[in-house]
Amino acid sequence: MKEIYAKQLTVARQHTSDAAMLSYMCSIMRSLLQNMAITALEIAIQSTPDLDDGVDLKPYIDRFSQPSDGLPIEIIDVLVPVIRGLVSRNYLKGWFEEADGFDHPLVAALTEWVEFRNRRPGHGVLDASTTTLWAQRTGDLIQRILDADSDALPKMTSNGLAVQVGDLNIQLMTPLVIDEQAVVIGKVLSRKGVWKIQGQLLSWSNARDVTIDLGSTNIFATDAQAAEKFRWSEVPQATGAKLVLNNVPVRQTSTFVGRKKELDKLKEWLEDTVDSRTCLVFGDGGFGKTTLALEFFNNLLEGGVEGNPPLPSVISFYTAKKTKWTDDGLVHFKGISDAMEDSVRELIYCFSPVLGKEWYKLEGRALIEKVATEFEQQGFTRNDILLIIDNTETLATSPLDAEALADFIARVAKRVGRVVITSRRRELIAAAPIAVSQLSETEALLLIQKLGDEYGARSIIQAGEPRLRQACTQLMCKPLLIDTLVRFIARSSSGIQDGLDHILRKTNDQLLEFLYEDAWERxxxxxxxxxxxxxxxxxxxxxxxxxxxxxxxxxxxxxxxxxxxxxxxxxxxxxxxxxxxxxxxxxxxxxxxxxxxxxxxxxxxxxxxxxxxxxxxxxxxxxxxxxRTDRVADGFRSEYAKAARIATIKKDYESAKDYFELAMIEEPLNAALQERYASFLLRNRGKADLAYPYAKRATELDPHSADAWLTLGLISYKLGRLSDGDLAMDKAMKYGKPEGLCVLRKAIARYHDARREPYSKRSPRLLRDAESLVDRSMKAASPKDFYYRKNQQEAEKYKALIRSLVYMINRRQVVSENAPRG
Incomplete structure (x- = not known):
């Protein structure tokens, strides 16, 4: 951090105007003091367990909602003695003490600077001489802090900002640097339980607005820090307030858009206390299953769900999630067991902050029964308890485990209480399903616009609706990806296309892992x-x-x-x-x-x-x-021919017949059309006798058409003209039809001829020829043929039929020969 501020001080001193120099130096000082104050707060909160007994920091922390320039000095002044007494004696040496080369201690010099800021630039008038004087003094004061007290500033590490105080290394929870630029805090606020810092980057060239999300355990959320896992919430209802014991986390976002259908389904399920014990909220990673559940149950605890649905007395939230996507990339949770029993043990924290060893000796059904008995003894019924299990797909990674998980949840719902589970897969359990898919295009547009305003993403704010809709579509209307895009644009001041390129083509491995790794493992x-x-x-x-x-x-x-x-x-x-x-x-x-x-x-x-x-x-x-080019394009050129084809597809054969005849009046010399009509009459109408003249005409109009000869051969076989059919098949093979196809049709024709008169003298010869032709067809077939697989299946089918018919004929002959003669 020292290097960041030193660089900005150099930028300020390069101004030729004293007024510009003073203005920017005041911004540097503001950011520097805020940084030192928040670092001191982090040190005190994380390293001084007895702090609450002597110093009440809440009034100071609350004032960060509208921080003044004097607030950081007040905080540091209070905390320096505390940190020196409990952490390190050498913390911020020179704060109270006089230093060589300076007339006053650092705190006195900074207090004088604040008084000047309030009296002259803030509420008075700056003249030229005062501006020149304080431009010099402010720069010297910043340099003094950087030279003598830079140890009080955090340093950049691979894990974020950290400060070394004595023997302790304190990891800061508050983000004070964005894109290697310091932040000037404008306000710290909480919206729907989600904490944010709103401010600007310390930059002379582009001091853009930034909004930074804070974790639920940040130093400003003083009311949220409690020793017990569960807390009482007073829920307003029409019949009076009701107390609910719960550990439901705060919302994941203050910008919740759409999902009315899903929220209504959750409400309907909650109201159905008789028939439905389990609810499954499922969908892909990044669609917002957890966000949806937390939005609903936070609304419920705030009395914001219309209709006053029945409230459980205990709501327990258990997360099986192992990763979470944040501004800083993928965060891996620690200390979360992957045992499904832990979700039930979580309920016992209602009665005790520490679980006895007896609760860890049991598992499965025995544990469920013990938990159910404990709640019954405390006067709770099954409908008084609601258990929310988040991201259950991580509890079972194989089909066998998934079945065991489903059995376990079903048992919990039957004995302990109602259950809501979220999962990336549709679990094998009888549950009311609520599918969470992509946002609608309208909802996605509203979300990207709201996020753009909140995070100050200029290219989003300036873009028109069509461009934003296109961007949302490219991101599959996934809330997580839309949020990632907006934050990237806000941080980098890039355009929408650059942001999309970053996400879609230059995405880091962590985001991909978060979205897809669990499905990949299954x-x-x-x-x-x-x-x-x-x-x-x-x-x-x-x-x-x-x-x-x-x-x-x-x-x-x-x-x-x-x-x-x-x-x-x-x-x-x-x-x-x-x-x-x-x-x-x-x-x-x-x-x-x-x-x-x-x-x-x-x-x-x-x-x-x-x-x-x-x-x-x-x-x-x-x-x-x-x-398609050979048979379709040439055969269906005219409008009547196309109409005939459409009518055939729709199985309106009478209309198709009329259209074919009109098409042939329009194109009497179109050989492909004649062949297509013959094929229609044969295949769709079963009228080989009517089809024959059209097929014959097609071969006369185009003697080199393999399709025409093939259709004529099939019709001849249907009419029982074996030799004519063979001649046509030879012509079809000569002009381009695959040998395997033509030989197979010859074999099928011989089988059917023999089948009509199985006991005639010519049948055995026909069947021998047919079997030989089938074998030849299978050998000649090429995988490159369009109907290769179909023809192979057909060949195997008829080979079996031929052998069956041969067996039947031979068996009759044996029976006939052995029969007694009269």
């Missing part, structure tokens, strides 16, 4: 590999690409889909027989981060798989493109 290693392959693909993701990746990795496609269903990594567009997959940007970066941590051999293996899946997708695309 996946199997093979499903993880599939995700790392998918983010390496160049082709758009669909069900076939995912299926190829799963096949190469060695995991069942359905297992991957089940793993995906428990996360919010991607959005899925279902098309029935397949689907499209869009992995969100942050999740993509998370998977890439995981991939970068693999060994070179593992990364190389996944690269090869990705290359192979890309190649297969490209081949499929080209085949499908050619198929």
């Amino acid at each position: 996946m199997s290693s093979l499903v993880k590999e599939v995700f790392m392959v998918l983010v390496s693909l160049a082709t758009p993701l669909d069900g076939k690409c995912v299926g190829d990746a799963c096949t190469e990795i060695g995991v069942v496609h359905s297992e991957f889909q089940a793993g995906l269903g428990e996360t919010y990594f991607a959005s899925i567009i279902d098309h029935g027989d397949t689907y499209e997959l869009e992995i969100v940007d942050l999740a993509k970066e998370f998977f890439r981060q995981k991939r970068r941590r693999l060994s070179n051999d593992e990364a190389s293996r996944l690269d090869k798989i990705a290359f192979k899946v890309d190649k297969q997708a490209t081949e499929r695309f080209e085949i499908e493109k050619n198929y």
